[in-house]
Amino acid sequence: MSHPPVQPDPIALARRLIQAPSVTPADAGALDVLEQALTALGFACTRYPFGEVDNLYARLGTAAPVFCFAGHTDVVPPGPEAAWTHPPFAADIAQDQIWGRGAADMKGSIAAMVAAVGAHIARHGAPKGSIAFLITGDEEGPAVNGTKKLLEAVHARGERFDHCLVGEPTNPAHVGDTIKVGRRGSLNGVITVTGRQGHVAYPDKAENPIPPLLALLSRLTARRLDDGAPHFQPSNLEVTSIDVGNAPHNVIPESAQAKFNIRFNIAHDGDALKRWIEDEAAGVGADFDGRIALDLTVTGEAFLTDNPAFTDLLKSAVIEVTGKAPALTTGGGTSDARFIKDYCPVAEFGLVGATMHQIDERVPVADITLLTEIYIRILERYFEAFA
Secondary structure: OOOOOOOOOHHHHHHHHHOOOOEOOOOOOHHHHHHHHHHHOOOEEEEOOEOOEOOEEEEEOOOOOEEEEEEEOOEOOOOOHHHOOOOOOOOOEEOOEEEOOOHHHHHHHHHHHHHHHHHHHHHHOOOOOEEEEEEEOOOOOOOOOOHHHHHHHHHHOOOOOOEEEEOOOOEOOOOOOEEEOEEOEEEEEEEEEEOEOEEOOOHHHOEOOHHHHHHHHHHHHHOOOOOOEOOEOOOEEEEEEEEOOOOOOOEEOOEEEEEEEEEEOOOOOHHHHHHHHHHHHHHHHOOOOOEEEEEEEEEEOOEEOOOHHHHHHHHHHHHHHHOOOOEEEOOOOOOOHHHHOOOOOEEEOOOEOOOOOOOOOEEEHHHHHHHHHHHHHHHHHHHHHHO
């Protein structure tokens, strides 16, 4: 006689995950912990190592629809460990909170996901469709050998997803505040202006790179990119560094460099922004007897998940469990949802992110329990609606 799988305890699982010091790109056993828990629930698990990064794909069931949980087990460095109230990888429970690197971002939510699946199986049996887990070890790093390559690999072998929920810490103050239904795009820019070094008393024999650099930055920062878009705040360009490295007062430097970032909404795309920057650089360079070089990298395009059937389901599940309606927003930084959106509708919902990446990262035990209940309700509503 077969017995149903034992339901995982989200708190115990979160502690085991936190105790693995999986600072990008090291896995340190975090995926082993997760694979063991998912295998016990009946998932077929496959590891996908790319370079130094290990990734995990797991699936329960063979039929559609396929609901995918996505996230990452890698974490940022803890910083000075002596500054922590509790050791960053001890996963101590104190003051009704779990302390440790990754508690909020995002091992706590991964534990809640696994526990929710266990509860769903215990209450309803095998899902009326399939549940998948897409877990990377490279979200906090370059994001080269993680979710992007993992998606390509599983898609090549025939895996398809109908909807995906990423467990990033989306909530600013309380679990249930916010569901992310899109993300702003991000463009990193480096401007290097090369002139000709010379004596300040003989400017006619030199070509100062600083005035054209400042002129180009003035052109870029003077433009109001937009006034916002539905679910998006206005796009913004921020200059993050201006470097000359010229110590003497009497030398015109040979080169000057600046760095900037643009966080943009769906009113723009990366290629159009690149063309605008290139045009402005060409305009400044027309009167400059030197060289203006641009290094422009789009790390993610802006996107909005316009899928009310899915986002309304998520919102309703949160309301049923918490009694409050979450805002549907797109703020914050980038996430691996920027890769997943090319494969299926995707949204993000997890724990409170107030202490993520900080010394003394921690989350209330009650929040992980609450998030587990929300994920349980999401699974119930999902297979009721789409199966």
